[in-house]
Amino acid sequence: MIRLAWRYLWSSPLTTALNLLLLTLGLAAVTFVLRASAQVEAGLKRDLASIDLVVGAKGSPMQIMLAGVFHLDAPTGNIPLATLALLRKQPLVAQAVPLSLGDSFRGYRIAGTTPDYLELYGGKLGQGALWTKAMQAVLGAEVARSSGLKVGDRFAGSHGLAEGGGAHGDHLFEVVGVLAESGSVLDRLVLTDLASVWEVHEEHHTGEAHEEGADDDKREITLALVRYRSPLAAVMLPRWVNAQDGLQSAAPALETARLMRLVGAGTEVLRGFGIVLLIAAGLSVWVALLHAVRARQGDLAMLRMLGAPASRVATLIALEALLLAGLAAVLGLAAGHGLVATLQMLLAERQSLRLGALGWSEAEWLVPLMAAGLALIAAAWPAWRAYRLDVTTLLQAPR
Amino acid sequence: MLAWGGLRHRYAVGVEIAYADFALAAGRHLLLRGASGSGKSTLLALLAGLLRVQQGELEVAGTELHNLGPRELDAWRGATLGVVPQRLHLSGALTVAENLALPALAAGQGADRERAAELLSALDIAELAGRRPHQLSVGQAQRVALARALMRRPRLLLADEPSASLDDEHALHMLALLLTTAEREGCTLIIASHDSRVIDALSERDDVAELVLPGQAGDASADPMTYWSSGVTR
Numbered sequence: 316m317i318r319l320a321w322r323y324l325w326s327s328p329l330t331t332a333l334n335l336l337l338l339t340l341g342l343a344a345v346t347f348v349l350r351a352s353a354q355v356e357a358g359l360k361r362d363l364a365s366i367d368l369v370v371g372a373k374g375s376p377m378q379i380m381l382a383g384v385f386h387l388d389a390p391t392g393n394i395p396l397a398t399l400a401l402l403r404k405q406p407l408v409a410q411a412v413p414l415s416l417g418d419s420f421r422g423y424r425i426a427g428t429t430p431d432y433l434e435l436y437g438g439k440l441g442q443g444a445l446w447t448k449a450m451q452a453v454l455g456a457e458v459a460r461s462s463g464l465k466v467g468d469r470f471a472g473s474h475g476l477a478e479g480g481g482a483h484g485d486h487l488f489e490v491v492g493v494l495a496e497s498g499s500v501l502d503r504l505v506l507t508d509l510a511s512v513w514e515v516h517e518e519h520h521t522g523e524a525h526e527e528g529a530d531d532d533k534r535e536i537t538l539a540l541v542r543y544r545s546p547l548a549a550v551m552l553p554r555w556v557n558a559q560d561g562l563q564s565a566a567p568a569l570e571t572a573r574l575m576r577l578v579g580a581g582t583e584v585l586r587g588f589g590i591v592l593l594i595a596a597g598l599s600v601w602v603a604l605l606h607a608v609r610a611r612q613g614d615l616a617m618l619r620m621l622g623a624p625a626s627r628v629a630t631l632i633a634l635e636a637l638l639l640a641g642l643a644a645v646l647g648l649a650a651g652h653g654l655v656a657t658l659q660m661l662l663a664e665r666q667s668l669r670l671g672a673l674g675w676s677e678a679e680w681l682v683p684l685m686a687a688g689l690a691l692i693a694a695a696w697p698a699w700r701a702y703r704l705d706v707t708t709l710l711q712a713p714r
Numbered sequence: 715m716l717a718w719g720g721l722r723h724r725y726a727v728g729v730e731i732a733y734a735d736f737a738l739a740a741g742r743h744l745l746l747r748g749a750s751g752s753g754k755s756t757l758l759a760l761l762a763g764l765l766r767v768q769q770g771e772l773e774v775a776g777t778e779l780h781n782l783g784p785r786e787l788d789a790w791r792g793a794t795l796g797v798v799p800q801r802l803h804l805s806g807a808l809t810v811a812e813n814l815a816l817p818a819l820a821a822g823q824g825a826d827r828e829r830a831a832e833l834l835s836a837l838d839i840a841e842l843a844g845r846r847p848h849q850l851s852v853g854q855a856q857r858v859a860l861a862r863a864l865m866r867r868p869r870l871l872l873a874d875e876p877s878a879s880l881d882d883e884h885a886l887h888m889l890a891l892l893l894t895t896a897e898r899e900g901c902t903l904i905i906a907s908h909d910s911r912v913i914d915a916l917s918e919r920d921d922v923a924e925l926v927l928p929g930q931a932g933d934a935s936a937d938p939m940t941y942w943s944s945g946v947t948r
Contacts, residue, residue: 319808319819326807617803620762621862622792623820624785707759 346651
């Protein structure tokens with residue numbers, strides 16, 4: 316029966332190919348939207364790690380979150396190093412990790428921090444060791460891979476967060492370790508001691524070498540990443556931070572949700588486009604099946620003459636639509652996955668947001684179900700026509 | 715083999731056809747004649763179980779068709795009856811061999827390749843198994859249609875106007891083929907035809923009964939017209 320339906324389906328190859336194309340495009344668009352939004356969300360969640368609050372200089376909370384968590388935007392400015400101690404004193408704060416940004420290496424950000432930063436992401440060393448003093452660096456897996464640097468090599472950072480800034484040629488970092496691939500933002504960071512950033516920038520800005528034991532009151536960091544001790548902190552702490560002079564808090568969970576809502580408008584348009592394509596494909600399949608029932612009236616009547624119950628003939632028509640939908644679902648899913656993989660590659664090339672690894676998103680089960688539903692709706696009327704076929708016409712003289 | 719009594723069929727448009735009682739003894743074939751509009755197609759559809767018996771009794775190959783429901787009629791038709799329609803209706807999307815698999819498929823069974831090979835060989839068209847219907851001559855296509863009709867070893871073989879659109883030589887050849895095949899397969903042959911070449915050829919045979927349906931169908935608003943068959947003429 317399936318084989319017969321398959322043969323009938325391809326007895327009009329052009330019509331079938333057109334319907335297949337329409338269905339595939341619609342399903343690919345829907346797959347892309349479902350998969351890309353699931354992967355973006357997974358990527359964002361992964362990079363949020365266990366960070367509950369980001370504290371930075373006064374400015375946009377979204378910018379603080381993008382700069383501090385995803386390393387996508389420029390920070391709003393610097394905050395005094397003393398803020399870190401102030402935060403750590405708060406009973407609602409379990410952990411406060413400093414981040415100093417400002418330089419980059421071949422487009423990858425150099426982040427001055429403490430080893431606690433690795434713990435936030437569960438990062439592990441692949442080779443070498445963590446930094447123990449200034450101007451030692453640990454490379455993220457992607458940075459090491461793309462730069463070809465290994466433990467013991469030296470490199471100079473560039474001023475600014477994008478490629479093309481002036482080089483800090485006098486201050487060379489020594490690679491002391493390379494992180495194992497984690498799939499998180501760690502992969503594309505160069506981690507070093509806070510003191511490295513101060514050393515490079517004091518030299519850069521003032522021309523004076525950094526002296527050990529310089530007054531910490533003058534020191535600055537860019538951001539502080541905070542983990543709460545209790546859920547109560549979510550209510551109290553942001554308010555307290557924002558009340559401090561020059562400080563701004565950003566709750567990554569809230570800001571990410573806001574970001575997803577903003578991105579959501581685009582995905583809704585794409586999803587709508589996919590659904591319009593699917594409706595057009597459904598109509599086209601409907602017309603093709605109606606035409607097929609008319610054109611193959613004799614064949615179908617002959618099947619009835621040979622003893623096939625009306626329901627089997629109707630099933631044959633529905634099977635044709637289901638086979639087409641099945642094929643389109645496979646092709647649509649493959650094309651959707653291909654598009655997301657391309658997007659992933661493009662984002663990686665631009666050192667932008669990384670999509671989370673995803674085997675098979677739950678929502679993707681909707682694609683074959685949607686295809687089957689559409690096929691059955693399109694086949695319903697043609698199948699009914701086949702069911703009601705007047706077989707006695709076979710025994711009437713041709714007109 | 716074939717008998718009916720008090721058989722009537724009424725169409726929704728108001729036309730009613732009544733058939734005179736008839737019986738065909740086992741071992742004989744039947745030539746069914748009737749002009750256009752004589753109710754011949756309706757009788758064939760009743761014999762084939764395509765129309766349900768509304769009134770009267772109809773027994774075909776030992777089965778009382780008037781007692782069967784639609785699905786039972788479908789199953790009965792597939793197992794008991796082979797049909798070679800006037801327009802052969804070989805599926806153009808399928809090869810000859812695949813066309814021969816349709817009867818089994820219609821019954822929800824797997825294809826019987828051995829039976830197909832046996833019939834193609836018996837009908838001298840074994841080499842055509844892989845061809846498509848549009849690649850066949852009219853004569854070859856008729857043989858394929860005959861093979862398809864015989865796939866499930868029917869007890870009754872119904873050929874509707876088998877000589878239509880054939881020249882004299884091919885018409886008589888087709889007729890001879892139907893008769894010899896029916897004899898070889900041990901099935902009763904019903905030929906519906908108004909072709910004088912067929913009628914003349916069959917009139918010489920003792921094993922063929924002839925049933926003639928005269929006249930035109932009447933309007934049910936008046937008295938229904940009754941067709942009087944000439945019965946078994948020989």
